[in-house]
Amino acid sequence: MLSQKAKYALKALLILSERPADVPVQVVELAEEGNLPRKFLELIMLELKKHGMVHSQRGKHGGYMLAALPSEITFGDVVRAMDGPLAPIPCASLTAYRKCADCTNEKTCAVRIMMRRVRDAASEILDNTYLSNMSSDGVEALSDQLVSA
Amino acid sequence: MLSQKAKYALKALLILSERPADVPVQVVELAEEGNLPRKFLELIMLELKKHGMVHSQRGKHGGYMLAALPSEITFGDVVRAMDGPLAPIPCASLTAYRKCADCTNEKTCAVRIMMRRVRDAASEILDNTYLSNMSSDGVEALSDQLVSA
DNA sequence: CAATTCCCGATAGGATCAATAGACAATAAG
DNA sequence: CTTATTGTCTATTGATCCTATCGGGAATTG
Structure with a gap:
């Protein structure tokens, strides 16, 4: 079984894949566009970061960015x-x-x-x-x- | 993930596959030969029966038999x-x-x-x-x- | 009738999952 | 420097499922 967590992670990363690589996208935005539970997604993004798959930026205009090219993440x-x-x-x-x-x-x-x-x-x-x-x-x-x- | 239940079921059915089709095999025997928890296996065999995959016989010399040929069950x-x-x-x-x-x-x-x-x-x-x-x-x-x- | 064996319901502990709440830390903008 | 914003982190909750066992009831054989 694929967990909700994995499904949400994939959806979020796919959204990031279609954005310019250097512009951070906020969790709220990912949650809205992907129709995903916001708070839960926060956890997930954090975990993705720990796995080195995304970078993050804090503060105003912060958010998440892919840590590699979409053509490098399977x-x-x-x-x-x-x-x-x-x-x-x-x-x-x-x-x-x-x-x-x-x-x-x-x-x-x-x-x-x-x-x-x-x-x-x-x-x-x-x-x-x-x-x-x-x-x-x-x-x-x-x-x-x-x-x- | 394959559950323990499914794993045990497969092991039990594989044991039955190597026995003469018309001789009932007791749960205890299946459990010992397959190294499986006996009580749990009882549940499993029952469930397999409800799915029509095995037949059962009660009483002395009772036990379970495949309901179809090993070449018919995937x-x-x-x-x-x-x-x-x-x-x-x-x-x-x-x-x-x-x-x-x-x-x-x-x-x-x-x-x-x-x-x-x-x-x-x-x-x-x-x-x-x-x-x-x-x-x-x-x-x-x-x-x-x-x-x- | 008595022994055996499947049948069945209840249950219990534990693990895992999905999700939220709330406080803290860093950063940018004014 | 202050304030708003946004990621970071810990805790906790409820629900659900998994694994397994216990104990007794029902059928069948001898």
């Missing part, structure tokens, strides 16, 4: 930052592997093998799509995307 | 029965679509488009792999599987 980056590993089960995760308590022979565990495949498929999609691929300009070129994917 | 069936839709977000689900409260224009929502792709990829994997593909016999033929997948 959906996978954002989802992992907010929700943790893509793998449906820890024993199938690359970035946060953890053994199942109940597992006896991991090498042949069908569940793990299958969930690893699911993880790989999700990664293939999310780690190869950048914010720039999906901003309103980008979405127009979507039919091309779908063919190549 | 991982997707089991995961959906236990955890609900595969889609990471309801608005991207085929089987249990629900609109996001905050969404304004669904057609162009990047989050939805991406999550739909993830859903499709997971479905492609889980709905095309059967219990029989992953029972201990099946796992030997795995390298073939991987090539074709």
